[in-house]
Amino acid sequence: DSGVTQTPKHLITATGQRVTLRCSPRSGDLSVYWYQQSLDQGLQFLIQYYNGEERAKGNILERFSAQQFPDLHSELNLSSLELGDSALYFCASSTRGEGEAFFGQGTRLTVV
Amino acid sequence: GIQVEQSPPDLILQEGANSTLRCNFSDSVNNLQWFHQNPWGQLINLFYIPSGTKQNGRLSATTVATERYSLLYISSSQTTDSGVYFCAVPVSSGSARQLTFGSGTQLTVLP
Numbered sequence: 001d002s003g004v005t006q007t008p009k010h011l012i013t014a015t016g017q018r019v020t021l022r023c024s025p026r027s028g029d030l031s032v033y034w035y036q037q038s039l040d041q042g043l044q045f046l047i048q049y050y051n052g053e054e055r056a057k058g059n060i061l062e063r064f065s066a067q068q069f070p071d072l073h074s075e076l077n078l079s080s081l082e083l084g085d086s087a088l089y090f091c092a093s094s095t096r097g098e099g100e101a102f103f104g105q106g107t108r109l110t111v112v
Numbered sequence: 113g114i115q116v117e118q119s120p121p122d123l124i125l126q127e128g129a130n131s132t133l134r135c136n137f138s139d140s141v142n143n144l145q146w147f148h149q150n151p152w153g154q155l156i157n158l159f160y161i162p163s164g165t166k167q168n169g170r171l172s173a174t175t176v177a178t179e180r181y182s183l184l185y186i187s188s189s190q191t192t193d194s195g196v197y198f199c200a201v202p203v204s205s206g207s208a209r210q211l212t213f214g215s216g217t218q219l220t221v222l223p
Binding site: 002031033035042043045048056058088090092094099100101102103105106108 | 147154198200215
């Protein structure tokens with residue numbers, strides 16, 4: 001167990017819908033990262049938050065957004081979903097944005 | 113940005129065999145991680161190894177930062193070692209430390 005908790009584990013939804021993925025980082029970790037793993041793109045960095053503030057953006061679509069709350073949990077919001085958004089979404093956390101990153105079990109999103 | 117290349121892309125072994133997986137990176141890094149993604153999709157931390165050699169049971173890793181590569185050794189492989197092995201390096205910019213992943217090595221260990 002990495003200590004990073006993601007919910008839900010599986011999500012099936014229709015095109016055009018909106019979903020929210022949730023992540024609780026390891027105790028004491030201030031930095032949260034979101035990654036997307038699809039068959040054709042591999043593991044891609046989406047966005048990083050550090051102590052509530054956005055610190056870095058990767059290949060995140062405008063239809064996607066995220067935030068980190070005062071209790072340090074984070075949510076990734078995916079809207080106007082398309083078939084191509086089907087993927088495994090991972091959250092990771094690390095201490096102060098440096099050092100070893102630990103990953104949650106992922107949320108497997110299927111858009112039908 | 114930094115490029116991370118892993119080889120081989122696929123590897124099939126008989127149980128009990130040894131193997132070496134390689135990770136090359138295009139720029140200097142201050143740390144490197146190895147992960148195992150099991151058949152259920154979970155990413156499991158294997159090593160956090162900026163340089164030198166570390167060992168954990170049947171697995172060991174060596175990073176030669178000056179030559180920009182890392183090796184993961186698996187000895188006496190077991191069927192439970194099957195899965196995808198990723199290396200990842202950080203792209204640092206200010207306080208941002210996101211990881212760039214290689215494309216992975218798909219390992220299949222046959223009984």
